[in-house]
Amino acid sequence: MKKLVSVFMTCCALFLAGCGAQQDDGKVKIGVSIASFNDTFLMYVKDAMEAKAKELGDVEIVYTDGKEDVTIQLSQVENFIAQGMDSIIVIPASTDATKPITNAALKADINLVYVNRRPDYLPEGSYYIGSExxxxxxxxxxxxxxxxxxxxxxxxxxxxxxxxxxxxxxxxxxxxxxxxxxxxxxxxxxxxxxxxxxxxxxxxxxxxxxxxxxxxxxxxxxxxxxxxxxxxxxxxxxxxxxxxxxxxxxxxxxxxxxxxxxxxQDSKGQGQASVDTAYKLAKKETVEKETMVPFKLVTPENFKDFL
Missing domain, CATH: 3.40.50.2300 (Response regulator)
Structure with missing residues (x-):
């Protein structure tokens, strides 16, 4: 009986070790909390993030819907921290309520990139991608x-x-x-x-x-x-x-x-720049604290250029 228990425990240990090896696959893991999946523009930003991740190849992204609720977003970020993400990207539900999110990420020494909506609290160690x-x-x-x-x-x-x-x-x-x-x-x-x-x-x-x-x-x-x-x-x-x-x-x-x-408003530019920044931070590369993507006027005379 003791021998059977010993064999069982050994198998469990090997199984768990195998799981750990599978999780540590060398990919950069990024958690993304988006203010709302119901926001059309933000879904185009998400599409651009996915395209950039595919281009980089060694990136794995988990997306969550913040439902325009700061409490939900904080919980999502805490989950990303618990999962050991290399970087976290946030499109905040409220730009004046991001301090708990920022402090949690910085305390865990995880790279934090805000996108599209600039938080009023952006200390050293946090970054922003957006437009003026x-x-x-x-x-x-x-x-x-x-x-x-x-x-x-x-x-x-x-x-x-x-x-x-x-x-x-x-x-x-x-x-x-x-x-x-x-x-x-x-x-x-x-x-x-x-x-x-x-x-x-x-x-x-x-x-x-x-x-x-x-x-x-x-x-x-x-x-x-x-x-x-x-x-x-x-x-x-x-x-x-x-x-x-x-x-x-x-x-x-x-x-x-x-x-x-x-x-x-360049959803592609914002989305791709956010993943690129989060990726470089995970690789210990130097990035700009703020990256601004320009706006352009679209009228009946030039709209075809943006189709």
Whole structure:
């Protein structure tokens, strides 16, 4: 009996050793927590991450959906730490609530890269890949101001309140509008990046009877919802709509003459740069603390370049 127990224990030990060897396969392991799988643009960022990982070859990535909840994201990061990830990438649900995530990763001595939404807490040992968000809002508003001859009422559809990109894009719009005495922001409301909320907000604004000359949206999905509401009320021809992201859906609307402009946010550039940065950090290579990917204005004149 003792001999059988001894043989059993030896087999178990060999099995566990084999499992450990299989896990330590030499690949760089990266855990990615994405703020929301329901965000169209962020799914394009994820696609770019997957493409970059495939290109590198020796990378294994685990993706999780943060469901726009900071508590869920913290739990996901803690799980990544427990799994011994070489690097962690986070697209934060809330940019002003990342400190616990950052501290947990740094305490565990694991490389941490934030993407797309810049946290307000970015100490040494943490990195950021994104774009100059205020510039995007300025580009939107400048295009509208020139198209309207510097006159008109502007409504702003905002992302989640408190988010860094929401604040900076909105501030960029307002900064440009303030330069034109005959332009004013008459409405602003958060649609949380969602198309159906963009639609319902516009329905309420239309019902209020306010005169609107342009809708500037912090992203494309809300802009497309706004267009649906305007079209349903026969008002689209009188109201400009400008989005942000240059998603395929937005470009299709532009090709049909339904969206006036958008801003190209380089999901491929952000996604690939984030994996490249996380990979280099795992390999003990030097990287820039912040990498900025430029925005570009997309109009009916040049949209085919972005298809």
């Amino acid at each position: 968000e205020r510039v995007a809002g300025e580009m939107q508003a400048r295009y509208v101001a020139e198209a309207l001859g510097g006159k008109g009422n502007v409504g702003i559809l905002m992302g989640p309140l408190g988010a860094d990109n929401t604040n900076k894009r909105t501030d960029g719009v307002k900064g440009i509008v303030a330069d034109y005495p005959d332009m004013q922001v008459t409405r602003e409301q958060s649609g949380k990046w969602m198309r159906d909320m963009g639609l319902s907000i516009l329905e309420n604004w239309i019902a209020s009877g306010d005169k609107m000359d342009a809708i500037i949206s912090n992203n494309d999905d809300m802009a497309l919802g706004a267009i649906a509401a305007l079209e349903a009320n026969g008002m689209k021809k009188d109201v400009m709509v400008v989005g942000l992201d240059a998603t395929p859906d937005a470009l299709a609307f532009m090709e049909e003459g339904r969206l006036d402009a958008t801003i190209f």
